[in-house]
Amino acid sequence: MRVLVCDDEQLARDRLVRLVDGIEGVEVVAEAANGREAVLAAQRVHPDVVLMDIRMPDMDGLEAAEHLSRTEQPPALIFCTAYDEHALDAFRVRALDYLLKPVSRDDLDAALTRARKMTRVQASDDDSGEKSTLRRQHISARTHRGLELVPVNDIRYFLADQKYITVRHGGGEVLIDETLKDLETEFGDLFVRVHRNALVALSFIEGMEQAPAGHHQLRLRGLEDTLVVSRRHVAGLRKVMQRL
Known part of the structure; x- marks a missing residue:
């Protein structure tokens, strides 16, 4: 069984590695050192299990678990943390187990035994848990380069086009397979609906103007192209812009 160990403290990682090395049939x-590194490493090595701390810089373990659960073959997740107050959130992202530090060899062995019995398909198909209500700090997209993580605060807009959503960000754009409605629910305080097919980041709005054709369009900081504002959203957008 292949294991990825994620903890921002080197000593904690070293201890978990030693514990795993002492368990037969596990490597x-x-x-x-953080959730972002774990998500990217998982794409390279395809672990069966991820041993994950929760409180880490850049991306915490709960958000990393959310991204890992969206991959084609999600690994089993076992949280190893010093804090027990995150247990409910951990199981909302379908964690297999939740071990408190210092993790004992017996507890780790028992958790890995449970992981060995659970196939990746069973883990990904288990809808018995409560849906996660954690808000992501990154959007994950599968591209020809593998999994890309786009910081939410770098996204200019989400644009729906049939089945997929275009995510326009500072470095270009990616496609994701999500719904605009779910994105609006998750990030409604950071983005505003300007059209039935578009959500725009409030922090990048420069101004709204009327085009020669008569419709309104939105200018965004750092972008040459504009977005069409539907007639039903013009008044609401004006009110939002007055508060910016």
């Missing part, structure tokens, strides 16, 4: 295939 550590990668280490990571």
